Amino acid sequence: MRAWLPYESIADAEAAIGKIPENVEVDLFTGGDDGWPDSIAEVEFLVMPYMQGTGPLDRVAEMTSLQVVQTQTAGYEGVIDLLPAGVSLRNAAGVHDTATAELAVALALDNGRKLDVFARNQPEGRWKPQWGNSIADQRVLIIGYGHIGKAIEARLSGFETASITKVASRARDDIRGVDELDQLLPEADVVFVIAPYTPRTDNLLDAEKLALLPDGALVVNVARGKLIDTEALIAETGRGRLRAALDVTEPEPLPADHPLWRTPGVVISPHIGGAATSFEPRIGRLIGEQLRRWAAGEELLNKVN
Numbered sequence: 001m002r003a004w005l006p007y008e009s010i011a012d013a014e015a016a017i018g019k020i021p022e023n024v025e026v027d028l029f030t031g032g033d034d035g036w037p038d039s040i041a042e043v044e045f046l047v048m049p050y051m052q053g054t055g056p057l058d059r060v061a062e063m064t065s066l067q068v069v070q071t072q073t074a075g076y077e078g079v080i081d082l083l084p085a086g087v088s089l090r091n092a093a094g095v096h097d098t099a100t101a102e103l104a105v106a107l108a109l110d111n112g113r114k115l116d117v118f119a120r121n122q123p124e125g126r127w128k129p130q131w132g133n134s135i136a137d138q139r140v141l142i143i144g145y146g147h148i149g150k151a152i153e154a155r156l157s158g159f160e161t162a163s164i165t166k167v168a169s170r171a172r173d174d175i176r177g178v179d180e181l182d183q184l185l186p187e188a189d190v191v192f193v194i195a196p197y198t199p200r201t202d203n204l205l206d207a208e209k210l211a212l213l214p215d216g217a218l219v220v221n222v223a224r225g226k227l228i229d230t231e232a233l234i235a236e237t238g239r240g241r242l243r244a245a246l247d248v249t250e251p252e253p254l255p256a257d258h259p260l261w262r263t264p265g266v267v268i269s270p271h272i273g274g275a276a277t278s279f280e281p282r283i284g285r286l287i288g289e290q291l292r293r294w295a296a297g298e299e300l301l302n303k304v305n
Contacts, residue, residue, distance in 0.1 A: 043066060245270065
């Protein structure tokens, strides 16, 4: 049994994931400019290097023994379409919940309490107080009530919101369906977007949907940039009607001359939702568990296809 793991050395791998099963041969594959292992026709279990898109699958046609692909991201758009028939795809659902939820709330606080404005004033020593927007007493809408949506809700529990409305692909129990957005958006002061990107959610918040939001509403996107119509968002934020806090954009990376960079009321972070100290121990535990299950012939976690 042969696996490719995204570490610099076997020692690094075992420090991260625990002892490698005795029946598994390991090659190191970190992607980028580090080259491809010679065992490309023998690899059966491939862990995708982090944040390299689909590049690690550029030679998937040569991976004739491939059985399992494990991503380090919850999203898997682009990956699943490249996999040959019979290859199992597993994602990292759950790994990024904490870090991404933390960032989502931090972006909302940053935007609402004008922390980005004060940071720009600091180098010049400019003392200029401004009135801010609380999360308290606001009507919150979470679009995409999966692992991360639940984690966002948990972190909002102490913020004294007026309400939290949860939206998923279909209605169930106290969760509303995405087809109800036309009724829900006019009643939302803060919208957290964390739905998966699929053909159905492409431009989910288009010009018509954004126009339904009340004046002064905040849109926080920690999902994928393509869930929001960028031109429509530019129009709404450019005239000051809406505010936005974005960890993801379309296009991405956002060009230096893009108007969103310089629009008042818009805060941007460079797609770093999972890039926090909580990531490495959690992804290490997942990879280790998956590798041990695979070596033992057991069912793997986080099945996608």
